[in-house]
Amino acid sequence: MDITEYIKLVFTDYTLRTITLGTAILGAVTGMLGSFAVLRKQSLLGDAISHAALPGIAIAFLITGAKDSNILLLGALISGLIGTFWIRGIISKTHLKSDTALGLILSLFFGFGMLLLTFIQKQPNANQAGLDKYLFGQAATLVESDVWLMSIVTGACLLVLLLFWKEFKILLFDADYTKTLGFNTKFIDILITTFIVLAIVLGLQTVGVVLMSAMLLAPAAAARQWTNSLGVMVFLAAIFGAFSGVFGTAISASQNNLSTGPVIVIVAGVFVLISFIFSPSRGLLFKQIRFIKNRRDLQLHKTLSFMYHIAETHENISHPHAIKILNNFQGYTKGTLQKLVRKNYVKIDGSMWSLTSEGFKTASNLYNQQTEDNE
Template sequence: MINEYLNLLLKDYTLQIITLGTAVLGAVCGMLGSFAVLRKQSLLGDAISHASLPGIAIVFLVLGVKSNNGLLLGALASGLVSAVFIKGIISKTHLKADTALGIVLSTFFGFGMLLLTYIQKLPNANQSGLEKYLFGQAATLLASDVWLMTAIAGISLLIVLLFWKEFKMVLFDPDYTKTLGFNVKFIDTLITSFIVIAIVMGLQTVGVVLMSAMLLAPAAAARQWTNSLAKMVMLAGLFGATSGVVGTAISASANNLSTGPVIVLIATLFVVFSFVFSPIRGLLFKQIKLWKNRNDLKLMKTLMFMYNLVKDHEDISHPHKIQLLNNFQGYTKKSLKRLQAEDLILLNRSDWSLTEKGFNTAKNLYTQEL
């Protein structure tokens, strides 16, 4: 099946364009999404993508024709305006970020719908294709769209590299950055603007509703594997691009599978996999660590019990019967073997005896003086 798809990919120019487009989009979204996630602005993407609708509608009303770049510019303007509104509500009132996002998201979208339905009732409106911005249609990507996307991706990569130090500082300690004399407001606006640009770029491909996941999922997955910002940004870009390519491949090889939702589900799979299997923060690893800790605790409890039996004897290494341990629950054959492996006890058939090391370990167990 994979071979079949690769053959198709080699022959089909449109498919090549779409694959390239979704890959570039995924990479840019992953990269810029990392900043959004770390700034706790994860849902900004959702709000801005919904809020771009009135911009699209207004450009359409004014120009009357469906010029792709014009619509994108409209979306961009309206996205930026919405970002300003969100910021204004958060900083000037006691309403919290979630409420501000909810207000802007829903009222801007409602206004967009008002305009769109108004347009649809105008006599010569060629409104078909506007709907694709709601759900996205990767299939309508043209070569020129993809070149534009690549150019924007290049520019945002350049900006991220140029302002790397500033971005990083604002991300982790905005107050300190301010005291060092950096223009935090400018850097802040720069990051937000590029996030808006990435969102607008993605509207055509994955649509308004799913755009936020494109931004978030790769970054959230990448976050689980590393604590370094540089690595996280690169990983997120990689995850995003892979989601794009794989999602496009799956939707191209099956009937009736829209590309946007498939890409989002693939990205979500990356997240689930990372949540479970990441070696440091992952749920599986944490569980294993928990089990190991519990085991160790039981082992030490056994050792402590032995120590209490032995401590009044003159010869600490005097052998005792294993049966003595029977009324104590913490031991198994395996745990005795592990204790022996660590040179804490000596086993001799049905007898055990504490070693010097075992005795001292148990003695200092509670006092931590090892």
């Protein structure tokens, strides 16, 4: 199947269109909210919440006996919130650290959820099949009403973000200052946490409990590399998330036996990898290039200052010297000499070199001031 054909199919085929739209919206909303989770150093909270939502799904099913996805998600939301606030309680009231609290709630809630799920499976209720799709997610089960729900939540989330933008931003970077300004930090905190939980719960059906945390983190971590501005980061994260959803769906649809959730996560992972390597200001590649450049610069300066010390001993600074005497000097290469010549610091005459007056001046001021024409 080639690309144009696939794009045509996205617009005509109901299932494919629903899934593509659903995963794109999901990626956008988790990317947006994930930015806050990453910057608040709560990256693993997503993992804990998504696991903690499982017993809620099971209990909601046990109570209603029906598999209405909205009610199940409501159960997941409540149980996820309980898990989140219990984690906070453990961290603030006991000496257990945040990682222990996260791991504890994650595994205990998940285990309890599994107990309930296996218990439900033994019940004589024909309805129960398919509850385990929440474990690993099945994008194929998305229907139009799910997409509508996602869009509504995304719209609400956007509205709240715009409305409380300044509060969220200031709480993110200076919580104490926010308090002194008279903002109700508890309320803002609960608001943003609730939306993060809501986004996670929405994604459970599509990518599942286990992989949900990556959906939250990966777009945000990738976006973080490209900018230092919160607004741009949230926007970029939403774009990365949406594209992970679209590409992930396309790749899994074009192959057999490829579930959508893991593919989306891997696509998001590729975004992160590219961002880590190629981001201009923070990326590993440019960091390495800058590092090498600085080292070369330093070597050039070292050679120049070595020449300067030799030239100093003569009355005429342009007194020629043999190139040979440079050979024992570390950091000297033919390349650096050529570079110095090109900068008009040094003149070469056969096998002899001499400093120009410009080179002498630069060398004498080398460690006194920042020269502007550095490499």
